[in-house]
Amino acid sequence: MKSPLETIRWQGEASGTLTLIDQTLLPLEIKELDCHDVESVWEAIKQLRVRGAPAIGIAAAYGLVLGLQDVAMKDSAEFMARLDELHAFLASSRPTAVNLFWALDRMRRRATQLASQPSGKVIHLALLEEARAIHDEDRQLCRAIGKHGSPLIAAGSGILTHCNAGGLATAEYGTALSIMFTCQDEGKPIHVFVDETRPLLQGARLTAFELVQRGIRATLICDSMAAQVMREGKVQAVIVGADRITANGDTANKIGTYSVATLAKAHGIPFYVAAPTTTFDLTLETGEGIPIEQRSGTEITHGFGRQTAPAGVEVYNPAFDVTPAELITGIVTERGVISPVTRDNVVALVAPALATP
């Protein structure tokens, strides 16, 4: 088994470099991208060079550290004013994954605790430590999700997944894929059906890549084949990641997830969401309030290295959809499994984890 890739890496101390695997080039090219300023981090998030809810949050936290390097020697008022600007700038990169806003808010809270310092230097160092903590904690959250999720999967199961909720989408190990990796570590055989995930093929390019790298049996299917594969009895569970989960358990994830959940219900197959508590947004009661990112139509009209639709056609390209809680059998978090998915169960498990000190 090959060692996993390091999705996000900070090199150096307070004046350092953020190194990301450029995920737009996978699976053909494993190439790292060095970000030396906050603008390049914003661009990397926007263009999905780094993507997946937890990974976006981690990258943004380091992005703040990068952007604040040149005001670290200024007085703390100037430092904090710049921090507010950069917080807003990074928050404008993508709207749906709540981990982005969670990480930026946590960084600002840490800085605010130290705002009485005369200069930005101490605050800047503390922010690097905070970004590292967010990064390290995500590793642990992912491992714990795997441990809680693995008992839900019987040996020999076929598992269908959509998009990429693997090591590439997190600090390492992933959320949905963490459950599969844990099954493998425990010697439990599984067979994963990977939706290719139109339009940007995160399933084909990234999930299939990670599973093949780990030596887990993986079969790639077009998104439109999921119903047939389920009808043929090949799928015993669906596991997907999440970008934002509201208080009632409604879950935003990559476009197409809602279709998969509906199909799973129709075929009596359990549908699990795997996500850390950092992906919950308890300020929203239901999924109706989740902002859905709209992306360029060219992602649909141009693919496979060429134009695939006539010029002038209208295109609708929402990047995410919302799966209603009633279609979700359970949500696997680092604190345990929420099942049945009710508002009371969500709040009881998640609110203590999100409470700010």
Ligand SMILES: CSC[C@@H](O)[C@@H](O)C(=O)COP(=O)(O)O
């Ligand atoms: C652990 S990642 C969970 C989600 O962020 C993932 O399933 C997803 O939808 C990613 O979308 P993307 O547009 O590739 O960032």
